[in-house]
Amino acid sequence: MQAELGDASAQTNLGIMYENGRGVGQDDQEAVKWYRLAAEQGDVRAQYNLGVMYDDGKGVERNDQEAVKWYRLAAEQGYARAQTNLGVMYDDGEGVEQDDQEAVKWYRLAAKQGDVTAQNNLGVMYMDGEGVEQDKQEAVKWYRLAAEQGYARAQHNLGWMYANGESVEQDSQEAAKWYRLAAEQGYVGAQYNLGNMYSHGRGVEQDDQEAVKWYRLAAEQGLAWAQINLGSAYHHGRGAEQDDQEAVKWYRLAAEQGYAEAQYTLGNMYLNGWGTERNDQEAAKWYWLAAEQGFARAQINLGTMYQYGRGIEKDYKEAVKWYRLAAEQGVSKAQVNLAWMYASGFGLPKSTLNAYMWLFLARQKGLSEEAKGGFSHLKKIMSSDGITKAEQKAQICLNSNYKECG
Structure with missing residues (x-):
């Protein structure tokens, strides 16, 4: 067996087989063993893969510094995926001191090799002016390069640039085009934004049912704003059959994530007995959670609950x-x-x-x-x-x- 004879490429391939359970029983520890043997011989794929194992805590205890070590060895050999991941480590300050300029350096090296994640991330750095002087045209350039390769996150970001006219002429149809490409890949932010485009008739013909379709896909992935909008669609019977119980379900999911608007709206549902049994105490609870976040309409309603003693003990000072x-x-x-x-x-x-x-x-x-x-x-x-x-x-x-x- 070539791997046992010390062939680094064979060792790497065997590690991949163990990691993915192809032809052998899936075994992350065995994968790490073979990756390490090859990595120590300088095999770039093994170095990268071993870095990923440390990054994810697969087959070894998670260790960001070890991940950085192996990513760096592969990155210095020009391996684009390792350069991208090393950039991410600098970007997030994991295993190394946070350093936007170092992140940009490694993203750029990988981006120039066509790595889509690096291209998108480099676009983000230019967009936010982190590690480089802010340059939204450069951001668009890098987003486009990744988007044209089918990278969903970049397609979403490019769509956002068109929707908002950031360093490109504002174009809702182009925005909808890129959002759709990302949304069809399951990218949650794009699904939500495409729902908004249909809801407001921007770049597409206004269509409440299409809006609900995309809101639902995003809501089912846990995106709170999509859950709120889907709840609203059910509450008002817009694009979906009117159903306050469904509305309460979606409002609650967003409210439990701490979103003030959902907490406020859920309070209203309890106060009025819409889709749930009327319960002033529950209404006051949800108003309080939203009010504590500074949501003015919830503060007003909570004040009213205190003023009149609804669901809570009357207290004029609290109302004030x-x-x-x-x-x-x-x-x-x-x-x-x-x-x-x-x-x-x-x-x-x-x-x-x-x-x-x-x-x-x-x-x-x-x-x-x-x-x-x-x-x-x-x-x-x-x-x-x-x-x-x-x-x-x-x-x-x-x-x-x-x-x-x-």
Whole structure:
């Protein structure tokens, strides 16, 4: 047997047989044994493969530094896949100190040999200005080279450049073309973006059913935004038969990944009993999770739950806290609610001046008839000096981007 006689190429091939279970029982440790024997003789494929085994912890304990060692030996012999992987190690700071310039160096060497992963990664470095001066035209160049070889990630990235007009003329049809090529290979981001193209009729004829098809494929891979959009399609019966139970299912999957919009929407489903039994406590739970992330609509709803004691113990101070957080994001509904709390003295000292200030700010985006009535009432009972002071205070608040509202 040539491998046992020390033939490095045969040893590498035998390692591959053991790794993939071809003609022998699958055995990663045996694969490592043969890769090592060949790698120590300088066989470039074995060095690369041994690096992968250490990188993935297959047949050996995972060891990034050992992976780097073997990748480097193969990379220095010009082996493109090893150059790419060594670039990734520098890019991520695994087994070596993080170094974008070194990552670019190795990506470029592999990219010039036509390695699609390196071409795409080099495009990303140019796009983000990491390790090189930012150059979006260079990014497009490298994305295109990889995309034209069928590399899904690069096809998606090139599609994004066309969709957003980044260093190419904005072209929704070209964007849809590249998204489709990547989506048909199962690339989740492209599936989601192609769904959006169909949903909004950008670069393709508007088609809600096609949008749902692509959202579903991405959602089934766990992409939260696709799960949210698919849930919305079921909730509103757009592109799919109206089904709130299905909507709840998809909203929950995204909510459990920590996405605030999904948490907020799931809270609404519980609050209204859509697709699930009405449950104010569950609604408050999901609103709280979204509100903690700064999601203004959830903060408003959570404030309301505290104000009226729905699903949670009534607490005016907590209501004020959440209304204020949303009001300071410029949301008029929260500003109106906070004004009422000041006007009534619920959860904080009563203050017509502060009530007027928040209604004055909310008025910039339009007031409901009820809020207009309250605003008119405050104008009648306040002195002209008080109104002037409140409006000045509102201007300071606005100019400070809601950081100095008193």
